[in-house]
Amino acid sequence: MTHTPPPAEELRLLDAELWQLDARRAQLLARRAWLIAALQPHRPQRRTWQTWQAPQQTGPAGPPRPEASAPSVQNVLLVLGGVLLTVAAMVFTLVSWGHLGITGRSLVLGAVTAAALAAPLPLLRRGLRSTAESVAGLGLALTVLDAVALHGSVFPESAGAPYTAVASALLAGLWTAYGLLPRLSELRLPRPAALVAAQLPLFFWAIAADAGSYGLTAALLVTAGCDTFVALRTTPGSVRVVAAIGAYGVGAWGVLAAGWLTWTASGPSAAARAAALLLLASAIALTAAWQVDGPDRSTPAGGRSVGLAVTSGLLAVAALGGVARPVLPESWTVPAHLAFGIALLAALRLDRLPAAVRQGLAWASGAVQAIALLWALPVVGVVVLGPLAWASRAWAGAPSDARTAVTVDVTWPPHAETAPLVLVAVAAVLALAVRDTTWRPRALEGALGLAWASALILPAVLELPYSAGLVIESAVTAAALTAAMFLRRRLTALLLALVTSASLTLLALASQTATLVVLGGLVALFAAASWRLAPFTAPAALVHGAALACATGAAAGWSPAHTALLVLVVPAVAALLAWRLGDSSATVPVEAAGAAAGVLAIALAGTDLPLLATVLALCAVITAGTAIRADRRAVGYASAALFVLAAWVRLAAWDVSAPEAYTLPVTIPALLVGALRHRRDPRTSSWTAYAPGLAATLVPSLLAAWGDSHWTRPLLLGLAALLVTLAGARHHLQAPLLLGGAVLLLDALHELAPYLVQVTDALPRWVPPALAGLLLLALGATYERRLRDARRMRDFLGNMR
Numbered sequence: 001m002t003h004t005p006p007p008a009e010e011l012r013l014l015d016a017e018l019w020q021l022d023a024r025r026a027q028l029l030a031r032r033a034w035l036i037a038a039l040q041p042h043r044p045q046r047r048t049w050q051t052w053q054a055p056q057q058t059g060p061a062g063p064p065r066p067e068a069s070a071p072s073v074q075n076v077l078l079v080l081g082g083v084l085l086t087v088a089a090m091v092f093t094l095v096s097w098g099h100l101g102i103t104g105r106s107l108v109l110g111a112v113t114a115a116a117l118a119a120p121l122p123l124l125r126r127g128l129r130s131t132a133e134s135v136a137g138l139g140l141a142l143t144v145l146d147a148v149a150l151h152g153s154v155f156p157e158s159a160g161a162p163y164t165a166v167a168s169a170l171l172a173g174l175w176t177a178y179g180l181l182p183r184l185s186e187l188r189l190p191r192p193a194a195l196v197a198a199q200l201p202l203f204f205w206a207i208a209a210d211a212g213s214y215g216l217t218a219a220l221l222v223t224a225g226c227d228t229f230v231a232l233r234t235t236p237g238s239v240r241v242v243a244a245i246g247a248y249g250v251g252a253w254g255v256l257a258a259g260w261l262t263w264t265a266s267g268p269s270a271a272a273r274a275a276a277l278l279l280l281a282s283a284i285a286l287t288a289a290w291q292v293d294g295p296d297r298s299t300p301a302g303g304r305s306v307g308l309a310v311t312s313g314l315l316a317v318a319a320l321g322g323v324a325r326p327v328l329p330e331s332w333t334v335p336a337h338l339a340f341g342i343a344l345l346a347a348l349r350l351d352r353l354p355a356a357v358r359q360g361l362a363w364a365s366g367a368v369q370a371i372a373l374l375w376a377l378p379v380v381g382v383v384v385l386g387p388l389a390w391a392s393r394a395w396a397g398a399p400s401d402a403r404t405a406v407t408v409d410v411t412w413p414p415h416a417e418t419a420p421l422v423l424v425a426v427a428a429v430l431a432l433a434v435r436d437t438t439w440r441p442r443a444l445e446g447a448l449g450l451a452w453a454s455a456l457i458l459p460a461v462l463e464l465p466y467s468a469g470l471v472i473e474s475a476v477t478a479a480a481l482t483a484a485m486f487l488r489r490r491l492t493a494l495l496l497a498l499v500t501s502a503s504l505t506l507l508a509l510a511s512q513t514a515t516l517v518v519l520g521g522l523v524a525l526f527a528a529a530s531w532r533l534a535p536f537t538a539p540a541a542l543v544h545g546a547a548l549a550c551a552t553g554a555a556a557g558w559s560p561a562h563t564a565l566l567v568l569v570v571p572a573v574a575a576l577l578a579w580r581l582g583d584s585s586a587t588v589p590v591e592a593a594g595a596a597a598g599v600l601a602i603a604l605a606g607t608d609l610p611l612l613a614t615v616l617a618l619c620a621v622i623t624a625g626t627a628i629r630a631d632r633r634a635v636g637y638a639s640a641a642l643f644v645l646a647a648w649v650r651l652a653a654w655d656v657s658a659p660e661a662y663t664l665p666v667t668i669p670a671l672l673v674g675a676l677r678h679r680r681d682p683r684t685s686s687w688t689a690y691a692p693g694l695a696a697t698l699v700p701s702l703l704a705a706w707g708d709s710h711w712t713r714p715l716l717l718g719l720a721a722l723l724v725t726l727a728g729a730r731h732h733l734q735a736p737l738l739l740g741g742a743v744l745l746l747d748a749l750h751e752l753a754p755y756l757v758q759v760t761d762a763l764p765r766w767v768p769p770a771l772a773g774l775l776l777l778a779l780g781a782t783y784e785r786r787l788r789d790a791r792r793m794r795d796f797l798g799n800m801r
Contacts, residue, residue, distance in 0.1 A: 113142040117178065120187060133189055140175060140193050147171065165204035172197040192242040195230065199223055199246050213261060217277050220254030225284045227251075232291050247288075255281050255315065262322035271326050278319035285312035289357050309360020310367065317341050317368050331415040334375045338422060341368025342429060369426045373450075376419040383457045384499065386410050387506035394554075395512045402459035402469030405507055412460075420461055423454040445492045452480065452496045456503075470514060473504040478525060485532045494536050501526075501540065505547060512555060519548040534586035538577070539593035546570045546597040550604075561608035564615050570597035571619065575626050591626075598622070609653035616646035659704050663697040670696060686728075686735035694724060694736060698743045705747060718747045 117139040147167045155163060172194045179190030206219040227247035234240050258277035265271035289308035321337035328336055344365035347358050386406035390396075399405040403412060413419075427450035434443035455476050459469035480497035484490045501522050508518035526541035546567055553563030574594025581587045598619045605612040620642035627636040648662045670693030678689040698721065705714045721744035728736030 113139055113146050117143075133187055136187050137189050137193075140190065143171060143174065159208065161204045162208040165201045165208060168197045168200035168204065172201070188236075188238050191236065192238045195227075195239060195242045195246065199227075199250055213257065214273055214277065217254055217257040217261065218280075220250055220257065221277060221280050221284070224251030224254055224281075228284055228288050232288065251281060251284065259318060262318060262325075265322065265326060268323070268326050271322050275319040275323045278315050278322065282312045282315035282319065285309070285315065286357070289360060290354060305354065305356035306360040306363065309357045310364045313344050313347075313361045313364025314367060317344065317364070329415075331417045333415075334372050335418050335421060335425070337368060338372040338425060341365050341372070342425070344368070345429075345433060369429065372422050373426055376416075376422045376453075378413045379416045379419040379457050379461070380453045382406055382410055382412065383460050384503045387503055387509070390506055390509035394509045395515070396510060398466050398511045398514065401463045401465055403461075403463045405466050405469060405510060406460050417461060420454040420458055423450045423457075427451050427454070448483070448492055449496065452476065452500075456500065466510070470504065470508060470518065473500055473507065474518070474521065477501050477504060477522070481525065481529050481533075481537070485529060490533075494533060498536075498540060501544070505544070512551075515551050516548070516555065519544055519551055523548055530586075534581075534584065535589050538586050539589040542570055542574055542590065542593040542597065545573070546600055550600075559608070560604040561611040564601040564604035564611065565618075567597055567601040567604060568615065568618055568622075570594060571601070571622050575622050578626070579629065594622075609649055613646045613649040613653065616642050616649060620646060659700040660697065663700050667693045667697040669693075686733040689735075690733065691735040691739060694739050698724070698739060702743050702746060714747055718744055721747060 117136070119139070120133075120136045151158065151163055151167070175190045175194035175197060179187060179194065202219040202223050203216065206215045209215070211219070224247050227243045227250060231240050231243035231247055234243060255278070258274055258281060261274035262271060262278060265274050285308045289305045289312060292304050292308070317337055317340045320340045321333070324336045325333050342365060344361050347353060347361040350358065353361075383406050386408065389408035389410070393408065399408075427447040430443040430447040430450070434440050456473065458464075459472050464472070477497050477500040480493050480500060484493035484497060487493060504518060505515075505522065508514040522544045523541050526537040526544060529537040530541065549566045549569060550563055553560075553566050558566075571594040574590050574597065578587050578591045578594070581590065601615050602612065602619065605615040620639045623635050623639040623642060626632050627634075627639055644666060651662060671690060674689035674693055678684050678686070698717075701713070701717050701720075705717045708714065721740045724736045724740030725744055726740075728734070728738070728740055
């Protein structure tokens with residue numbers, strides 16, 4: 001029989017079922033709407049005619065990305081905390097709590113060390129690996145302090161070197177064993193730290209055994225060799241990196257020490273022992289290069305191989321050259337090293353060597369040749385730049401020989417007799433050994449430059465007569481110009497010709513006759529070469545012409561101000577020549593040379609104000625004539641400026657000292673013109689319209705007010721700058737606002753005199769870093785725990801269905 005409930009009970013059941021159905025239906029509808037929205041493709045919004053009236057305002061796409069990630073913040077906090085606690089422990093051990101004694105401090109540090117070394121185990125069980133790393137680092141640092149405290153309390157009489165050797169060896173073994181424990185092997189710090197401690201035992205044992213310089217250097221190189229073996233054979237990345245750093249660092253110290261022993265060797269025996277050390281370092285580098293060689297240079301391994309092979313080749317050359325140095329004269333030291341360096345090129349024919357190693361040895365040979373060139377460079381510098389001293393001793397008399405002519409104010413480099421041989425040897429290598437199609441043109445240019453340098457320094461090296469030196473430099477200049485006109489290496493040869501002509505001009509200043517003859521010949525030579533090299537040689541001819549004008553005026557006994565009138569012939573000739581050239585590529589260089597000559601004329605006339613005004617007016621006339629050309633209309637502004645300067649110089653000649661008398665006649669018309677232009681074209685920038693006129697008065701007045709001890713000028717300047725600032729703010733003009741505000745600020749700063757007060761704290765030195773370290777460690781651990789909880793919550797929610 002079916003049980004039928006009472007009507008009231010049945011109604012209650014039906015209402016409950018309907019409520020559950022409605023709730024389920026609402027949930028399903030919401031899910032359906034979300035799925036429809038997710039499946040529909042994104043359709044861009046159609047813009048109506050109203051939306052085209054103004055650009056749409058788009059907000060930020062999302063919240064700004066944090067500049068530092070959470071793990072980075074955590075690691076920074078933990079590292080800083082560990083470092084600060086270590087510093088606090090060092091200060092505590094070495095400085096503070098002296099009343100405890102070294103024994104008491106040792107016991108305290110021992111207990112803290114044991115706690116710090118044991119703490120990583122529970123931290124690793126809880127998943128706080130970063131905190132465990134930081135605390136383990138603190139424990140390792142405390143073991144070093146324990147060793148220091150143990151020496152002071154238990155072994156106070158033992159010497160420092162043997163104790164350091166034994167302690168570093170024990171620490172290396174202890175840290176290695178600590179890092180190999182079952183659970184603590186997850187830590188990445190102990191084993192690299194053990195490798196760092198292992199750098200010390202051999203060196204300090206050598207010190208304790210009184211092994212001398214050679215023994216200490218051998219200890220360093222053997223340590224570097226062991227580091228190299230570890231770097232090549234070990235698997236963990238951190239240990240390999242530390243081993244590589246140790247190999248490079250300790251090996252560098254060993255190489256420097258061996259090089260110093262080679263350099264200071266007093267006889268063949270000492271040189272041979274030092275060379276043996278260098279050859280040991282070379283063998284270590286070559287072995288490493290062979291082991292890490294990659295398939296080609298583009299791979300990281302190949303790049304490391306090239307660098308190590310370069311080092312090996314350089315060390316081998318230094319060793320062999322060091323053996324030969326005590327036997328040969330000092331002037332042949334560099335050629336001997338150069339010969340061994342060139343001999344390294346024979347490795348290019350050894351197919352059994354890896355490609356990267358051969359390439360590295362070739363680069364080592366190039367480095368030796370470059371060093372040899374650097375040794376010869378001072379000789380070339382003395383020959384090229386030494387004649388600069390004749391600028392202050394012009395026409396003092398011809399020297400006896402070419403070396404005396406270039407060493408007026410400088411010293412001739414010692415043992416430079418073989419410098420031409422070095423230059424010629426490197427030039428021959430560049431011309432004969434470089435066969436690559438990409439590098440051969442550059443090599444030929446280098447060979448040309450070295451041949452030029454060897455010919456240039458030959459008169460000074462051989463101490464030829466002064467006149468012979470002038471003739472040889474003139475021939476070198478002519479040969480370089482000829483090569484520039486007919487050879488492919490045009491730019492290099494032309495540059496060499498210009499440098500030689502400048503040196504020749506300075507060298508000729510020793511004699512009046514030589515100066516006039518050489519300058520006249522250079523003007524003719526560069527003018528004759530202008531039919532093919534006008535963009536370069538025509539300006540050079542004008543420059544030498546300006547120098548000839550100065551020399552002619554000095555020979556005639558004219559003052560510099562009157563000589564300026566003769567120099568103005570060069571800008572006039574340049575303006576006529578530029579008009580004749582038209583659109584040629586030589587036009588701009590010729591005009592630049594003429595402008596430089598005009599500046600020289602202005603400088604020469606600077607001592608005589610009336611003549612300076614005349615020279616400025618003549619320069620204005622020349623520039624006005626240039627402005628007649630259609631493509632040089634802008635030169636008219638320079639002409640106007642020169643006319644204004646001429647007027648100013650005339651005012652100065654009349655003893656008018658107020659700067660406003662010079663600037664206001666320029667400022668007022670400039671502001672009127674700027675206002676007219678801004679009125680006609682409102683889009684004109686205020687910097688174009690008003691800045692030139694305002695700066696013409698405000699800047700000179702500010703400079704004058706800055707050195708004025710009275711109050712009238714600064715007050716008037718401040719009021720004027722205030723009015724300009726207010727006008728710029730009123731009319732929304734940037735230039736008056738900024739210029740006026742800047743001048744007003746600088747004028748106000750002129751009246752201020754700030755003073756700084758320093759405050760010193762009275763806390764002990766170790767308290768602030770210790771408190772800060774504890775705080776950072778606590779924050780780091782809390783940060784890591786929260787990150788771990790967040791990851792767990794993320795994984796939990798991700799596993800939910």
